[in-house]
Amino acid sequence: MRARLPVSLLAVLLAAQAWTAPTVVSAVNMPAWIEHGGQRGPLIPGTALQSGDVITTGAGARVLLTLPEGSQVKLGEQAVFRADNLGTSDGRQSPFQATLEVIKGAFRFTTALLAKPRQREVDVRIATVTAGIRGTDLWGKSDDEKDLVCLLEGRISVSHEGENGFHTLDEPLDFYVAPKGKPALPKAKVDAAKVVNEWAPQTEPQAGVARSDGRWRLIVAVVANQDEALRWYDGLREAGYAARIRPLSGGKYRVGLERLASEADARALGEKLKAELATPLVQVGPMGG
The missing domain is CATH 3.30.70.1070 (Sporulation related repeat)
Known part of the structure; x- marks a missing residue:
């Protein structure tokens, strides 16, 4: 006869299963690579991402990551992305916490409508600019000339490496730019057509996904x-x-x-x-x- 777990212990185990999950690689336009534990190999859809993993994308590549609390991270071509810290909470009973670093390239952070009420504490570092996210839609990029964050929906706080204080972006199309080697510029507005026609396509999946x-x-x-x-x-x-x-x-x-x-x-x-x-x-x- 099999021994039965105490009801209280079983409830704890079921709760742990119900409220934790990994960040998953949902889609890949190859070529793309992952570095994990000192080993480098091709990035495979379905991979569970872990803290410390580094994703690198090649020419024409795209990557879609799905976070446990319902948000998604999209990466463009020639990008380097590191998951410095990844929680596993789904944001219902406790906040999902993560520290993500976009070392190079374009990215987008989006939160599905049904997931917006969930709790999250996410910091995204775009080279020299850090954005604090609690539930929003934003686009950013780091290249040889500048580090950029643009708010599409919601509210974020941004700060620039080496400068005191932070700035709040709280209206759609607010954007914040830090030219390389120079102080950050005051927040400004970007034209919606530029976002739709030029920026957003840089992180959207392509044919061959x-x-x-x-x-x-x-x-x-x-x-x-x-x-x-x-x-x-x-x-x-x-x-x-x-x-x-x-x-x-x-x-x-x-x-x-x-x-x-x-x-x-x-x-x-x-x-x-x-x-x-x-x-x-x-x-x-x-x-x-």
Whole structure:
């Protein structure tokens, strides 16, 4: 007969399961890499992000992270992002706490409507500018010329490294800029058309996206021996593409990528790899098929 847990202990365990969750990589436009525990490899949709992990994106890349309390972080191409501290609370009974660093590139932090009432204490550092977030929608970027934060909805406090005090952005399209090596400028307004047409697309997923719930597969090579398969596999992964290798009958091997969001995304990624890395095939189909 199995021993039963005391009701009080069972309640604690169930509560812990119900109110904690990891930050998850929900979507990736490759190439992208993750550094974890001193190891570097391609970023795979569905990966649970941990404190200290560093994400780097390549040309044309995008990454979507889903936080446990319902917010999302979107990263653009040529970005470097570090999760200095990541909590696991879903924000219902206790605040979700995180410290995120955008070392380089564009990002967007958004909170879903149903998740807005949840508690969060998030600090996002964009190179020399830090934004304190309690539930909002903002866009930011660090490049060679400046560090920038723009409020799209809600309210945030911002501060600049080496300067005293902070500034409050509390109206849509308020933005705060710190030119490299110079004092930050007073907050100002940006034109909505610039946000919609120029800034926002820099962090939105593109054709060829892989998702944690993706069901399509792309085959880029079918080869006759293991060594050749491993050359394709290693080359793709080093280039930031989460390749998989599968044995086939007759001593052959298949190299491909999985979890593509749709047939169109699989074909778009296949054409990209064929053009950039000279992969021999573009064959797509549903996973398991």
